[in-house]
Each structure stands twice: as structure tokens, then as C-alpha cells.
Amino acid sequence: MTRLTEFRQASRAWLQANCPESQRLPIVKREQIWGGRRRIFPSADAQVWFERMRDKGWTAPEWPTAYGGGGLSAAEAGILTQEMTALGCRPPLYEIGVWMFGPALLEYGTETQRQEHLPPIVRGEIRWCQGYSEPSAGSDLVSLKTRAEDKGDHFLVNGTKIWTTQADKADWIFCLVRTDPYAPKQAGISFLLIDMATAGVSTTPIPLISGESEFCQTFFDDVRVPKGNLVGELHGGWNVAKALLRHERKLMSIMGTMVEKEEGNIIDLARQYVGLDAEEKLRNPLLRHQLAQHLMRAQCDSLTTERIQQQYKHGQPDNNLPLIMKYLSTTEQQSKDELMLAIMGNRGLSWDDATYTENERKLVRNWAYNKAHTIAGGTSEIQLNIIAKRALGLPS
Amino acid sequence: MNMVLNEEQVLLRDTMKAFLQEHADVSAMRTLRDTKDPIGYSLPLWQQLTELGVGAIVMPEAYGGLGFGFLGLGAVMQEMGRTLTATPLLSSVILGASAIELAGSARQRQALLPAIAAGKLTLTLAVDEASHHAPLATRLALRETPNGLRLNGTKVFVLDGHVADKFVVVARSAGDAGDSHGLTLVLVEATSPGVTISRTTMIDGRNSAELHFENTPVNIDDLVGAQHSAWPIIEKVIDRGTICLAAEMLGGAHELFARTLAYLKEREQFDVKIGSFQALQHRCALLYCQLEQCQTAVQSALGSLDSEASDIALQASIAKALVNDCYQLVSNEAIQLHGGMGITDELDIGLFLKRARVCLQLLGDTSYHLDRYATRLNF
Numbered sequence: 134m135t136r137l138t139e140f141r142q143a144s145r146a147w148l149q150a151n152c153p154e155s156q157r158l159p160i161v162k163r164e165q166i167w168g169g170r171r172r173i174f175p176s177a178d179a180q181v182w183f184e185r186m187r188d189k190g191w192t193a194p195e196w197p198t199a200y201g202g203g204g205l206s207a208a209e210a211g212i213l214t215q216e217m218t219a220l221g222c223r224p225p226l227y228e229i230g231v232w233m234f235g236p237a238l239l240e241y242g243t244e245t246q247r248q249e250h251l252p253p254i255v256r257g258e259i260r261w262c263q264g265y266s267e268p269s270a271g272s273d274l275v276s277l278k279t280r281a282e283d284k285g286d287h288f289l290v291n292g293t294k295i296w297t298t299q300a301d302k303a304d305w306i307f308c309l310v311r312t313d314p315y316a317p318k319q320a321g322i323s324f325l326l327i328d329m330a331t332a333g334v335s336t337t338p339i340p341l342i343s344g345e346s347e348f349c350q351t352f353f354d355d356v357r358v359p360k361g362n363l364v365g366e367l368h369g370g371w372n373v374a375k376a377l378l379r380h381e382r383k384l385m386s387i388m389g390t391m392v393e394k395e396e397g398n399i400i401d402l403a404r405q406y407v408g409l410d411a412e413e414k415l416r417n418p419l420l421r422h423q424l425a426q427h428l429m430r431a432q433c434d435s436l437t438t439e440r441i442q443q444q445y446k447h448g449q450p451d452n453n454l455p456l457i458m459k460y461l462s463t464t465e466q467q468s469k470d471e472l473m474l475a476i477m478g479n480r481g482l483s484w485d486d487a488t489y490t491e492n493e494r495k496l497v498r499n500w501a502y503n504k505a506h507t508i509a510g511g512t513s514e515i516q517l518n519i520i521a522k523r524a525l526g527l528p529s
Numbered sequence: 530m531n532m533v534l535n536e537e538q539v540l541l542r543d544t545m546k547a548f549l550q551e552h553a554d555v556s557a558m559r560t561l562r563d564t565k566d567p568i569g570y571s572l573p574l575w576q577q578l579t580e581l582g583v584g585a586i587v588m589p590e591a592y593g594g595l596g597f598g599f600l601g602l603g604a605v606m607q608e609m610g611r612t613l614t615a616t617p618l619l620s621s622v623i624l625g626a627s628a629i630e631l632a633g634s635a636r637q638r639q640a641l642l643p644a645i646a647a648g649k650l651t652l653t654l655a656v657d658e659a660s661h662h663a664p665l666a667t668r669l670a671l672r673e674t675p676n677g678l679r680l681n682g683t684k685v686f687v688l689d690g691h692v693a694d695k696f697v698v699v700a701r702s703a704g705d706a707g708d709s710h711g712l713t714l715v716l717v718e719a720t721s722p723g724v725t726i727s728r729t730t731m732i733d734g735r736n737s738a739e740l741h742f743e744n745t746p747v748n749i750d751d752l753v754g755a756q757h758s759a760w761p762i763i764e765k766v767i768d769r770g771t772i773c774l775a776a777e778m779l780g781g782a783h784e785l786f787a788r789t790l791a792y793l794k795e796r797e798q799f800d801v802k803i804g805s806f807q808a809l810q811h812r813c814a815l816l817y818c819q820l821e822q823c824q825t826a827v828q829s830a831l832g833s834l835d836s837e838a839s840d841i842a843l844q845a846s847i848a849k850a851l852v853n854d855c856y857q858l859v860s861n862e863a864i865q866l867h868g869g870m871g872i873t874d875e876l877d878i879g880l881f882l883k884r885a886r887v888c889l890q891l892l893g894d895t896s897y898h899l900d901r902y903a904t905r906l907n908f
């Protein structure tokens with residue numbers, strides 16, 4: 134038996150023994166486990182599940198054990214994910230620090246910074262948010278204006294960030310700030326860590342079309358930030374920013390596995406709402422074809438992820454292939470959402486009216502919420518720009 | 530499902546690529562078309578290819594097969610799609626021989642498979658009867674008469690039907706058009722009494738034929754598999770053909786895309802390369818996404834044939850439906866992005882466009898496969 138097979142069997146047995154039944158049910162948004170100073174576990178089972186995973190370091194499976202992580206190789210972590218998916222285990226922790234910030238800090242942080250910030254993330258004690266976008270710097274991120282002035286023993290930060298997901302609940306923010314306003318745009322940016330509890334930091338939630346308000350505008354008024362909170366070189370923040378964005382895009386392409394899903398698969402829902410004719414075909418031939426097309430494409434999307442992994446395993450990686458995944462999976466998700474609404478007809482038009490079922494309301498919420506996926510983490514158009522330049526070598 | 534080639538398969542692909550570029554690039558197809566070649570493919574080339582083992586890639590090893598698997602065969606089909614190489618690989622080796630391999634008697638297999646692999650014998654599958662692929666709708670009748678079994682009816686769009694030595698004919702021996710019960714596979718010599726063959730020249734410069742059978746006698750030894758119950762075999766045979774055809778089409782689409790990209794990097798208007806226009810960049814990026822999605826569909830379907838997976842039929846329909854749409858789109862975009870040059874016969878773009886349209890209809894258009902897929906998943 135190979136080492137990986139052993140690992141698979143051991144982790145399967147462990148998960149079976151340690152993941153509470155309730156944590157293997159389909160994901161429900163209000164039961165997601167988030168960390169932070171003000172964390173509240175959605176249930177006792179959720180807390181048990183989180184703590185058991187935390188103690189194995191499997192809230193951040195690939196991070197070194199020295200920082201509280203699981204110390205798994207990429208192959209082992211892949212197996213762990215497969216086994217968790219097979220058992221239906223919910224993610225033990227939803228945390229931007231795990232997904233994006235930590236990996237970038239491992240690459241660019243000093244040893245002191247890693248020691249300070251990584252273990253609290255693994256333990257779900259500190260919740261992070263991302264301060265990149267600004268009102269006038271979205272896709273054109275390098276035009277950001279939030280200013281950090283060098284005041285000798287500290288930076289003085291002034292400016293505003295927008296679309297900061299969960300900023301009102303986060304404890305710390307990693308920010309791109311302008312430290313040299315005279316240098317060419319990219320060369321004047323630094324990567325700074327700011328404790329949200331510092332005087333002068335404030336947040337205002339922004340209501341969204343999904344009826345929620347997950348983002349905030351974040352304001353910095355004369356915020357004093359210690360020099361030691363600079364990650365990477367002074368004015369060298371753009372490199373850190375790009376490394377982190379790669380992790381963000383990877384996350385966005387697997388987002389579908391981490392969000393709340395409708396109950397029952399789409400075929401059953403179509404049978405239920407559209408009805409079947411005497412030959413057991415959906416009564417609406419156009420929807421029937423659209424559904425077939427969607428299922429075909431969705432299957433190919435997940436198989437493409439598998440193909441990328443197989444290429445790595447066989448030592449024949451195609452580095453351009455991962456570039457298409459964010460675009461493909463987010464657009465496919467949205468066409469599924471539109472199809473879902475079409476299938477439900479007038480039953481797919483409310484998210485709060487009590488005469489609609491919980492599942493109907495959930496599907497409508499998801500439809501509205503998922504509109505964000507082709508915008509967040511670099512819009513679809515920006516993804517196409519990247520594909521055209523990097524994969525296809527088209528000229529500027 | 531393994532979707533990645535192993536070392537031997539990579540070697541096979543690279544050997545074929547080099548060979549085709551040297552001996553059978555797109556200009557060879559052009560010559561066949563311009564000279565109205567009576568066969569429609571080059572016999573010496575087919576001979577060379579079979580000597581290289583192309584006919585034996587997936588044959589069972591007992592009949593001289595090489596065991597490269599369908600992933601290997603698919604890689605070769607893709608290369609042939611890139612060079613638009615006309616051969617009876619699909620008609621004879623993939624469709625014809627598969628019917629014999631999967632349902633034939635030991636005697637039939639022994640007599641036919643090695644000869645097909647060696648390119649000494651050409652077989653083809655005769656299935657379609659009307660304007661669209663619909664194997665279940667078969668009407669061509671196989672009936673018991675006082676003088677023995679007789680075939681009556683018409684087949685159309687029979688690949689290489691005008692030069693094949695034998696046909697594997699999908700016939701209805703019982704039931705009505707639409708029934709899956711009552712279908713039988715029959716092996717018929719091209720020279721049998723009552724067979725009339727007329728060649729059909731199509732836009733892609735290749736050939737198919739229309740076959741008429743009038744009281745054609747059928748020997749009981751020439752049935753392939755059991756009477757009335759051939760449907761599962763027919764599906765398997767056609768699935769193999771569909772997946773390999775999708776591989777060929779994908780190769781063609783990749784080639785067209787590569788040529789289009791090259792043109793975008795070379796052609797200048799408004800004092801800049803036209804490839805710097807974002808409107809065109811995004812169209813190309815979208816094509817790339819679709820091409821790679823199709824590559825996954827094709828590799829996965831080929832892999833499912835190699836591992837004899839349970840969902841081959843679904844995978845075949847996914848591959849064909851997606852590749853149909855992709856090749857159609859890529860060929861249209863290729864013309865548009867080449868401007869006026871795109872619609873000249875001087876460039877090869879049009880040759881790919883026409884091959885694409887023939888392939889789209891062959892073994893099922895997109896709506897056929899969407900319908901088949903939905904039916905299999907009970908919706």
C-alpha cells in the first residue's frame with residue numbers, strides 16, 4: 134500500500150469518526166463557521182467539528198505544523214478534500230485568512246509576522262478581510278489612492294476602501310496602500326496589515342441586490358500603523374498583491390463547493406416544476422435542451438479541474454489551463470441560476486414571501502447573490518484580458 | 530477517468546504529427562478535391578498509414594492490435610483533423626471493424642479484422658436513411674422469404690460507401706421504425722446482387738454514398754450477432770465512432786484557431802496588429818475556453834472507452850454536442866477574423882469550414898445528442 138493510500142484510509146476513518154452527522158448535511162449559509170474575536174458558533178456540533186479539525190491543523194491543511202497547520206503535501210490535501218467531499222463534510226472554517234492571506238504571508242512574510250498571524254487564523258481566533266478595491270480603483274487596482282505616510286516609527290494611513298467583504302465582522306485587514314505617490318503606479322504600492330480595532334478605522338455596510346450586505350466601505354482617518362506591519366518590501370506591495378490574487382482566483386473557481394445549494398438536483402426540480410409528457414420528457418423542449426446543455430458543460434468544468442490535476446501528476450502541466458477556470462465556473466454558475474429561475478417560473482420570484490417554499494426562496498437568493506462571482510476577484514472581462522495576453526500571446 | 534496520454538501515446542501522436550505534416554498536409558486534401566479523385570482518399574497514403582499501424586491502434590491484440598487504446602487513437606484522429614487527412618480510418622477501422630469486433634462470430638473476426646487493420650479490406654457502417662442521423666428510425670428491411678433472407682431499402686450518407694468492399698448494414702428485422710427491438714446487423718458484399726451504389730460528393734471533398742438494396746440475398750452466416758437484438762451493439766459502435774469523430778473535429782478546430790491567432794499577430798490595420806483590439810482578444814479568449822472545455826470532454830470520453838466505463842453513451846453525447854458547437858463557432862469566427870482573405874479559396878480556412886459542417890451532421894447533430902442525453906437521464 135502506498136503512503137497516499139494509507140493516508141486516504143486513515144483520513145477517511147478519522148473523518149467518519151469525528152465529523153458529527155449534522156456537519157455532513159448540505160451547507161446552510163447561517164450555519165457556516167466563521168472565526169474571529171467575536172465568533173459565535175452556529176451550533177454545538179459546529180463547534181465540536183471546528184475544534185477537532187483545528188486540533189489536527191486541518192483548518193489549514195497545507196500550512197506547516199509550526200504555524201498550527203496540518204503540514205500536508207498538496208497531494209495529501211487533495212485527498213483530504215476528496216474524502217471530505219465524499220462524506221459531505223462541511224468546511225470547518227470559512228476564512229479569508231486561510232484561503233488568501235495566509236498563503237501570501239507564507240511566501241512574503243517575515244518569520245515574526247508568520248508566527249504572529251498564522252496560528253490565530255488556523256485557530257479561528259482572528260478574522261481577516263481584504264482591503265484592495267477603492268471607489269475609483271476597481272479593475273484598475275494599481276490606481277489606488279489610500280495613502281500611508283512614513284512617520285518614522287509608524288505609518289499614518291488615510292483613505293477609503295470599498296467592497297470590503299465582511300469588514301464589519303473582521304478583526305484585521307490586509308491593505309494595499311500608496312507609500313510613494315511620485316513613483317510609477319505599480320512601484321509606489323505597499324502591503325500593510327491593520328488591526329480593525331485601531332482608532333480611526335470605521336466601516337459602513339452596503340446593501341446588495343441579494344438583500345444582504347456582505348460588503349462595507351471602510352474608512353481610514355489618521356490611522357497609526359506600526360512599521361512592523363509592512364509585508365514585503367516598502368513600495369514592493371504589488372508583488373504580494375498579485376500572489377494573493379492568484380489564491381483568490383483559485384478560490385473563486387471552487388466557490389461552488391462552499392456555498393449553500395438548493396435541495397434536490399436540478400433535474401428533479403425541472404421534473405417537478407415543468408412536468409413530464411407521456412414519453413417522460415420535460416414538457417418544455419427548449420428548457421429540456423438548455424438543461425442538457427448546462428449539465429454537459431458543468432460536468433466538463435469539473436472534469437477540467439481534474440484534467441489539470443492529472444497533467445501535474447503526469448508531469449505534463451499546461452500552465453495556461455488554470456487561467457480559464459474562474460471565467461468558466463462563474464459564468465456556468467450564473468447560467469445555471471438563470472435556468473433555475475426559468476424552470477421555477479413564477480415560483481422563482483421571491484426570497485421573503487412566506488407563500489414560497491424555503492427552497493424556492495433560497496434559489497432566488499442564490500441567483501441574485503451569484504451575480505457577484507463574475508465581478509469579484511477580477512471581473513470576467515479582466516479574466517479574458519489575462520487569457521488573451523498570457524495564454525494566447527496577443528499583443529497589447 | 531484518465532484524460533492524459535502516457536509516454537507511448539505521446540510518442541505515437543508525435544510520430545503521426547510529423548508523418549502527416551510531411552506526407553499529407555492540407556494541400557493533399559486540396560489536390561484530392563481539385564482532381565475529383567475517384568476514391569476520395571489516397572490509397573498509397575492509407576497503405577503507408579496502415580504500415581505504421583494506424584489500423585491496429587485499438588484492435589484486440591489477438592488480431593494484430595497494438596494496444597495504444599482509444600486515448601492513443603483519439604490523439605491520431607486529432608492530428609488528422611489538423612491536416613484534414615482523408616482516410617477510411619473512421620468508416621472502416623472504427624465503425625466497421627468495431628461492429629465485427631463487438632458482435633461478430635469468431636470466423637468473421639478472424640477473416641476480417643486483421644485484413645481491415647492492414648488496410649487490405651475496407652468495411653463501412655450503413656446506418657442513416659434520411660436527412661438526419663436517427664439509427665432507431667431504421668426502416669431498411671431484412672425479411673425472411675421462401676428463398677431465404679432478403680434486404681430491401683436505402684441507406685444514405687454511408688462514409689466511403691462507394692469504395693468499401695463490404696457494408697455492415699443496420700437493418701430492421703422486426704418491429705417498427707423507432708423501436709429498439711428488431712434491429713439486426715448484416716454484412717453485405719458491395720458486389721452482392723441487388724445492390725446499387727451511387728457516390729455522393731459533398732462540400733468537404735470527401736465521399737459518401739447512397740446504397741439501394743433490392744432483394745439482396747443475405748446468408749445466415751453474414752448476420753453480425755443475433756437477429757433483432759443488435760441495438761446495444763449499434764449504440765456501442767456508434768459511440769466509438771462519435772467519440773473518435775469528435776477528436777478529429779477538435780483537432781480541426783484547434784488548427785483553425787491557431788491559424789487565426791497567427792493572423793491576428795501578423796495583420797496590421799490602423800497602424801497596429803489587429804490582435805491588439807480588445808474586441809478580438811475577448812472573442813479569441815472565449816474560443817480558447819470552449820476549445821479547452823471540449824478537449825476535456827473528448828479526453829474524458831476517450832478515457833471512458835479505454836476503461837469501459839458505464840457512462841460511455843453520455844460521454845459520447847457530451848463530447849459530440851460540445852464539439853459540434855465549438856467547431857461551428859471556431860470556423861465562423863476564423864472566417865470573420867481573417868476578413869476578406871477568410872472567404873477566399875486560396876486560404877485553407879474554407880476547407881475546415883466545410884469539413885466542420887459535414888462532421889456536424891455525421892453521427893448526430895447537437896440537438897440529436899442533447900435529446901439523447903436528456904432521454905438517458907430521464908428528463
Ligand SMILES: Cc1cc2nc3c(=O)[nH]c(=O)nc-3n(C[C@H](O)[C@H](O)[C@H](O)COP(=O)(O)OP(=O)(O)OC[C@H]3O[C@@H](n4cnc5c(N)ncnc54)[C@H](O)[C@@H]3O)c2cc1C
Nearest residue numbers: 263264265266271272296297298505508509510511512514
Ligand atoms: C462579492 C464581491 C466581493 C468582493 N470583495 C472584495 C474585498 O473583500 N476586498 C476588495 O478589495 N474588493 C472586493 N471586491 C471588489 C472587486 O474586486 C471589484 O468589484 C472588481 O475588481 C471590479 O472593480 P469595480 O467594481 O470597480 O468595477 P470596474 O472596474 O469599474 O468595472 C466595470 C466594468 O468595466 C469592465 N472593465 C474594467 N476594466 C476593463 C478592461 N481593462 N477591459 C475590459 N473591461 C473592463 C469590467 O469588467 C466591468 O464590467 C468584491 C467584489 C464582489 C462582487
